[in-house]
Amino acid sequence: MLHERITDETPLVVDLDRTLISGDVAMEACVTEAKRGFGALLVLLWTMIRGRARLKTLLARRAPVDPASLTYRPEVLELIAHARRQRRRVVLASAAHWRNARRVAAHLGLFDEVIASGARRNAKGGAKLTAIRASLGNQPFDYVGDCGADRRIWREARVAYTVEAATGVHHEERLAPARSRLRALVKAARPHQWAKNALVFVPLASSGLLANPHAIGQSLLAFAAMSLIASSVYLLNDLLDIESDRQHAKKRHRPLASGALPIPHALVACVAFAGAGLALAWQLGLPSFSAMATYFALTLAYSMRLKAAMIADVLTLACLYTIRIIAGAAAIAVPVSSWLLLFSVFFFLSLGYLKRYVELRSSAREPDELLSGRGYTRSDTEIVAISGLAAGMVSILVMVLFAEAMGKTGAYATPQLLWLLPLPLLYWLNRIWMMGRRGQVDSDPVAFAITDAKSIAVGASLGGILVVAKFAAIGHWLPQLGIA
Numbered sequence: 001m002l003h004e005r006i007t008d009e010t011p012l013v014v015d016l017d018r019t020l021i022s023g024d025v026a027m028e029a030c031v032t033e034a035k036r037g038f039g040a041l042l043v044l045l046w047t048m049i050r051g052r053a054r055l056k057t058l059l060a061r062r063a064p065v066d067p068a069s070l071t072y073r074p075e076v077l078e079l080i081a082h083a084r085r086q087r088r089r090v091v092l093a094s095a096a097h098w099r100n101a102r103r104v105a106a107h108l109g110l111f112d113e114v115i116a117s118g119a120r121r122n123a124k125g126g127a128k129l130t131a132i133r134a135s136l137g138n139q140p141f142d143y144v145g146d147c148g149a150d151r152r153i154w155r156e157a158r159v160a161y162t163v164e165a166a167t168g169v170h171h172e173e174r175l176a177p178a179r180s181r182l183r184a185l186v187k188a189a190r191p192h193q194w195a196k197n198a199l200v201f202v203p204l205a206s207s208g209l210l211a212n213p214h215a216i217g218q219s220l221l222a223f224a225a226m227s228l229i230a231s232s233v234y235l236l237n238d239l240l241d242i243e244s245d246r247q248h249a250k251k252r253h254r255p256l257a258s259g260a261l262p263i264p265h266a267l268v269a270c271v272a273f274a275g276a277g278l279a280l281a282w283q284l285g286l287p288s289f290s291a292m293a294t295y296f297a298l299t300l301a302y303s304m305r306l307k308a309a310m311i312a313d314v315l316t317l318a319c320l321y322t323i324r325i326i327a328g329a330a331a332i333a334v335p336v337s338s339w340l341l342l343f344s345v346f347f348f349l350s351l352g353y354l355k356r357y358v359e360l361r362s363s364a365r366e367p368d369e370l371l372s373g374r375g376y377t378r379s380d381t382e383i384v385a386i387s388g389l390a391a392g393m394v395s396i397l398v399m400v401l402f403a404e405a406m407g408k409t410g411a412y413a414t415p416q417l418l419w420l421l422p423l424p425l426l427y428w429l430n431r432i433w434m435m436g437r438r439g440q441v442d443s444d445p446v447a448f449a450i451t452d453a454k455s456i457a458v459g460a461s462l463g464g465i466l467v468v469a470k471f472a473a474i475g476h477w478l479p480q481l482g483i484a
Contacts, residue, residue: 011139011142012089015145021073022070023242027262028065029060056122075176141158145160146162164179179260181265188234189269195450197223203325206337225280225281232271233296235270239267274296278292284330285330291323291327317351346398347395400419432455
């Protein structure tokens, strides 16, 4: 077969960050380095003050990029492959440090030359254009970029290829449409997970204040504050888990892991959500603010360290759910039942173990190899299941003891009905664990329960039993039904 005659010898120059890859090498390295501890964070801040070039040099040495873990844009790779078929010169020109840029180039094997930053030069904008001209001379070139810093280079290029951002020049060719940052931010904030914060309404329902407008308003405010704080932590958690999320079959599509949401945008939103949530909590009074501040601090500890600690991670998850109930009680200034707190701890401990069980069951790692970012191996699967089922049974026992104790207080019109509560709960816990064993439950059992029709029916039946037992005086009918 005769080779097609090549007439286009114009070099193709390609940017790295958010162009060839969806992420930003330096920003992700900053996150990796900051996770090492407070001392590493101080070193980062001091080096940043001394200049971006020095910062990138430090990061390239202490947190080198793993090219195999990056998310590459297929449309850019296709353009590079087409240029190489035409035997054109392909140059990787990046503001990233030369150590990282060369790692990427060596991994792909598609570039003839690498232009990048060093210890004294940050190859961005005009500095990058100067370096390109020094390498190519006055020869025309095509350039692939992604942001406003590339506009000067786009103006000099023969064809201005762009990924998402507009070039502002007439010879633009768009490789990928712009993605909505707002949509990506909303997805990363996970508003569907706010349903978990409905636990703040439990004290409102159990205290008999459902018809009190002030109490309802305070509970709604607590729900909003808790949701904002939770979204802040979700963003931070995704920031810290970028590398491990990219190796996960489903989590790699999250906005930060996929590159749809830039790290700076996520950091700003994280701080804004946390500040707004704590400000709302302050309006509820010191007790509620203290509970939500504790929730925030504990979630930070979980994201930074505890989620990788065996046993401590699921205990933390159980405490976080319980704190939601405490915050809801503090918001309306009512005491929270010790029975409710005990039930919440063991019930959500069971679901925390189920979450880990599902992750272990779906893992493809070796039996003695730790899950990414977790403190468990696949060989722990059975003991995790046993511990989770045991915690669930203890929560049912607490429910039984609650029914016994409430029957002697006179707080319920028909306390005998409280003995019905363990039945739907026993059904639900056994069902969800069996479904988890069959692979029918996602990694978050609480999120599953919110959308599962049978789970919703069980929740409604539990609520119905409580309401009837509290307000309906039908005890005199029960002996006729054979119930003492």
